Amino acid sequence: MQQTPARGDVTIGILALQGAFAEHQVMLQKLSLRKRMAIVLVRTQEDLARCDALIIPGGESTTIALLARLAGLLGPLRDFVKAKPVWGTCAGAILLAQTIEGAKKGGQELLSGVSVNITRNGWGSQVESFEAPLEVEGLRDSNRPFQGVFIRAPVVLSLCPSPDDPPIQIISRISTGLLPSSQTLVSPDEDDTDPRDPRTIVALRQGLHLLTTFHPELTKDDRFHEFFVKECVLPTLA
Amino acid sequence: MRGEPPSTSLQLPPNTMSTPAQTPGSTPPVPHGVGNPSGTPVMAPTRSAHPKEGGSSSLGTFGVKSGLAQMLKGGVIMDVINAEQARIAEEAGACAVMALERVPADIRANGGVARMSDPHMIKEIVNAVTIPVMAKVRIGHFVEAQILQSVGIDYIDESEVLSPADDEHHINKHAFKIPFVCGARNLGEALRRISEGAAFIRTKGEAGTGNVVEAVRHQRAVMSEIRKASVMSEEELYAYAKDIQAPFHLLKETARLKRLPVVNFAAGGIATPADAALMMQLGCDGVFVGSGIFHSGDPAKRARAIVQAVTHYNNPKILAEISENLGPAMVGLTIDDNLKGGRLATRGW
Numbered sequence: 001m002q003q004t005p006a007r008g009d010v011t012i013g014i015l016a017l018q019g020a021f022a023e024h025q026v027m028l029q030k031l032s033l034r035k036r037m038a039i040v041l042v043r044t045q046e047d048l049a050r051c052d053a054l055i056i057p058g059g060e061s062t063t064i065a066l067l068a069r070l071a072g073l074l075g076p077l078r079d080f081v082k083a084k085p086v087w088g089t090c091a092g093a094i095l096l097a098q099t100i101e102g103a104k105k106g107g108q109e110l111l112s113g114v115s116v117n118i119t120r121n122g123w124g125s126q127v128e129s130f131e132a133p134l135e136v137e138g139l140r141d142s143n144r145p146f147q148g149v150f151i152r153a154p155v156v157l158s159l160c161p162s163p164d165d166p167p168i169q170i171i172s173r174i175s176t177g178l179l180p181s182s183q184t185l186v187s188p189d190e191d192d193t194d195p196r197d198p199r200t201i202v203a204l205r206q207g208l209h210l211l212t213t214f215h216p217e218l219t220k221d222d223r224f225h226e227f228f229v230k231e232c233v234l235p236t237l238a
Numbered sequence: 239m240r241g242e243p244p245s246t247s248l249q250l251p252p253n254t255m256s257t258p259a260q261t262p263g264s265t266p267p268v269p270h271g272v273g274n275p276s277g278t279p280v281m282a283p284t285r286s287a288h289p290k291e292g293g294s295s296s297l298g299t300f301g302v303k304s305g306l307a308q309m310l311k312g313g314v315i316m317d318v319i320n321a322e323q324a325r326i327a328e329e330a331g332a333c334a335v336m337a338l339e340r341v342p343a344d345i346r347a348n349g350g351v352a353r354m355s356d357p358h359m360i361k362e363i364v365n366a367v368t369i370p371v372m373a374k375v376r377i378g379h380f381v382e383a384q385i386l387q388s389v390g391i392d393y394i395d396e397s398e399v400l401s402p403a404d405d406e407h408h409i410n411k412h413a414f415k416i417p418f419v420c421g422a423r424n425l426g427e428a429l430r431r432i433s434e435g436a437a438f439i440r441t442k443g444e445a446g447t448g449n450v451v452e453a454v455r456h457q458r459a460v461m462s463e464i465r466k467a468s469v470m471s472e473e474e475l476y477a478y479a480k481d482i483q484a485p486f487h488l489l490k491e492t493a494r495l496k497r498l499p500v501v502n503f504a505a506g507g508i509a510t511p512a513d514a515a516l517m518m519q520l521g522c523d524g525v526f527v528g529s530g531i532f533h534s535g536d537p538a539k540r541a542r543a544i545v546q547a548v549t550h551y552n553n554p555k556i557l558a559e560i561s562e563n564l565g566p567a568m569v570g571l572t573i574d575d576n577l578k579g580g581r582l583a584t585r586g587w
Contacts, residue, residue: 017549018312018333043549058309059333060369066331067549070542091309104328104368120368126392127415129302132295151305152370152392178295218305 008036010237013051016041017067019059019091023217027225045076053085053233056092058215064091065109074109081113085208085232093211094118094154101157114206115161122155123183132178136203137171139223146221148202148214155185155213156201166207173200208232298415303437306392306417307501310334310524314545317341317528321366330541334370337363342399342446343529346579351401354382357389364391377586378404387416394418398585399445411435421505423456423583425463426482428498433485439498442583443506446529448570450507452583457504457520467493509567511547511560518551535565
């Protein structure tokens with residue numbers, strides 16, 4: 001798609017190879033910021049080179065990774081992740097993870113920006129897809145729950161930062177009482193108050209990056225997009 | 239109650255689809271609009287349930303049903319008949335596979351009654367791949383749908399490619415937790431399916447022909463009717479709803495959005511990367527390819543090229559590169575009254 005957005009103070013890219021990228025675009029367009037923001041749908045290396053930050057949308061991680069490789073974007077994306085803020089939602093979170101379980105046969109390519117091990121499709125098939133209210137630290141108006149939309153969602157299995165990595169900050173956990181009863185990953189008898197259990201983590205930050213296993217772009221609530229731009233992106237430009 | 243009832247009251251009944259839950263300071267709706275000629279995303283409503291006091295979770299909401307379709311946008315869904323083909327499709331970048339016993343071209347050639355596939359074969363495909371798996375049920379056959387829901391697949395296609403089981407009624411799709419995709423030839427048909435609970439629409443095209451002309455006709459019909467409706471006054475919309483036999487509230491919503499209120503893919507006769515890009519430029523959000531892949535000379539290569547074509551549908555230079563040396567495409571059929579197997583698109587109403 002040829003687009004020539006007005007030059008802004010900040011340029012945010014959305015990886016537009018496959019998946020729900022248009023939803024992110026509209027959410028970003030709704031934000032009211034003091035800075036002018038340009039939005040680029042990234043399909044080529046030239047598109048990526050213009051961006052100060054990137055959102056990797058939901059979709060199929062295997063498809064997005066293949067299209068990235070065929071478009072010659074895999075290397076440039078890995079370099080980008082090392083230097084600039086990136087937010088991955090759902091499939092994007094899988095691509096940002098360091099290691100994954102449940103990869104397709106023969107494995108699949110990752111960008112490895114965040115030190116977590118994630119399992120794809122952790123709660124079950126589409127019949128186990130669900131919505132649940134989340135308490136999220138650091139959002140505007142944080143007393144109001146954020147509606148988490150989990151669609152064949154990935155699950156964080158472990159945090160594995162090495163001593164040199166930036167610390168991981170947990171932004172939101174889901175209460176095990178809200179998980180679908182048919183899921184088998186976490187048994188209902190388990191102590192869901194254990195703060196060390198990573199499987200209930202649904203949003204986290206490490207360094208420049210933000211990772212959510214659910215889909216803020218499928219709601220009408222723009223607080224996560226505002227959080228990413230204000231907390232993760234703008235400070236890097238100052 | 240035909241299907242397994244949804245677990246909570248948060249699922250939106252059909253008559254509230256045009257008024258999504260309001261949250262304070264809510265932003266307007268979320269777009270689909272991948273294949274949108276103007277390049278700007280077109281809005282479609284968000285249907286996630288809004289947070290409830292006290293907090294509980296909910297399965298099978300219209301939000302997660304239409305949400306999965308939104309995740310498939312910009313992708314290619316491929317017909318496969320066994321685990322081996324499913325793996326080829328996954329490796330080629332399919333965003334989902336459609337499990338069926340015979341591809342439409344073979345259903346057309348062999349004749350007879352075409353039914354839901356063997357659940358064992360579907361399970362083998364589910365186990366072979368990590369991407370979403372869809373399967374077809376006959377129009378109106380809600381028990382086949384109950385069976386597929388219990389098998390644990392991700393989407394059901396209530397499809398005219400199989401022999402209809404009911405010549406008057408489609409399945410009440412609201413009664414299921416699993417989402418449904420349905421075919422449509424025009425706006426009225428699409429909105430009737432959405433009103434029955436379909437969370438995803440595709441053109442019918444003419445399956446198993448390798449001839450894209452009917453898919454183009456159906457997509458152009460839908461787009462043209464939406465354009466007409468979008469400039470109508472409310473009085474005219476009431477009359478138009480009667481004309482096209484569509485529920486008024488869905489027609490009004492469509493007119494406001496200037497697009498279908500759910501994701502819309504192309505299907506039926508797509509055989510080349512250029513066909514796929516054509517459908518995307520005509521405003522589709524993604525593409526189903528049935529017989530076109532595994533009835534061609536080099537399925538893996540052609541599948542990959544069609545996946546790339548859907549991403550780069552507006553870039554003729556890339557389209558030229560990926561269209562090179564794909565080997566023979568499937569043999570196409572002329573669609574006329576002598577068409578072997580008849581016109582499948584006329585099934586359903």
